[in-house]
Amino acid sequence: MNFTNIMASITALPSAVMVPLAILIFSLIAGMKFTKAFRSAILIGAGFVGFSAMFTVFASNIGPAVAAFVQGLGLQLDIADAGVFSLLTATWGSPIAIWFIPIGLGVNILMLILNLTKTLDADILNYWPWGISAIALYALTGNLVIALAGFVINEVIILLIADWTAPKIDEHFDMEGISIPHGNAALWPPLGIAVNWVIEKIPGLRDLEADPDTIAKKFGVFGEPVMLGTILGALIGIIGRQPWGTVLNLAVSLAAVMLLYPRMLQLMMEGLGPISEHLRNFMKEKFNRDVYIGVDAAVLIGQPDVLAVGMILIPIVLGLALILPGNHVLPLADLAIGTPFLISMCMPFLKRGNFVRGLIVGVFIFAAALYISGDLAPLYTKAGEMIGMQVQDGVTWTSMAAGSNWITWILVKIVGLFGYTI
């Protein structure tokens, strides 16, 4: 058996086996003990099985109901937001995902050596948003080299944004020594700064402010994923004129999807955590100088300004989806946690976390997110089909919060100029 054969038989394995296997091999190379690495790998596999099962719940229970809802309202919202976990499953489960960790790490180390970045990013879980570019380009072209080039371009841009935003994040949130190379959140500060610049020019608007703490206290309960899922699921059923049994089933299913997502993430992180830590300490020793440690954008979500803006944006984003001309995406699974994430890294740039500006910036971000994630939906759906994430014929899905990757969108458009069509 030669190397190509071995690679082919590995990549033909189901993703719940391939991903842990790749992590196991990688961890052993990185010098972890076998028993520890093995346990981690199995936990990651379990998380993966969980994500796939959640996608099935979404595709079989919620997908058809959404179609009825859309018909009932006479809307054209025919792309379901299946959530970050669905796109994560399609990305880590992709046959090309085996490259993400070595390339992601390699590019970061190379940039550190060449002094092109200060961010040391060993947060392996979050290599996947860079992989979104790769799987979209792979679904479009079938070409591994183009796909991995997309991954690298995405990673480089995100690391640079992480470097550039780090001082301001430290100043505003008081978080020294870190940066946030989180490929979903770090996409948006450029847009946030542009919108803020315009707001500065408008008298009246530029002086508005509201107290985020009061808002968080008043509206807190609606931001809770379990409440949000229940209400949203029931509404979709009622408006879609489903029988009452189906309405209740929808309410519970959507609440379940929103609740289960972090539980599955917990499993994955229990597995990935030790490896990330191991790598981080190893790299910190090698680059014994002033670096930012890359961390997940989740560290910003508890901040009062981020939390308040994120909560109030939930109904606004839903309304936005209904009125934006040409929008096809119905926000669902990502409504619960997507909103605070995408605005989190913008807040330090908005007059020290001004609530009103946060909302305005949020509207622009989510308008862009709806259009981009809708435009890329056929590629994500195809990437999912390639690894057996089945949906009914003619149904497309996306992730509003992660599928709205504008770097991916630009790369897909550029590659599209060379005659690639889906």
Place this chain on the structure above:
Amino acid sequence: MAKKRVLSVCGTGGVTSSVITRRVKEIAEENAIDVEITNSNAFSIKSHLDSEKYDLIVSSSRVKSPDENIPVINCMSFLTGVNEEATIGKILEVLKQD
């Protein structure tokens, strides 16, 4: 000593809070302290506190405790690996109280 209940909080309630949960479990085990840790996202802190009695909130982000009797310890150091000892000391101080 009675069992201590800890709420571990982050943005998703799944990613950075899981890292922290794992570390707090290790620390408690090493010091023979009986703990039960629940993960929560930042939106759901209050519901957790309403339905159960907690002794400590650990978090990767700077959350506010809705109840002044329940201290919040910032555990960012578990993510960066910088100055972990200080955080561990603070956690033990709370967990060792009766």
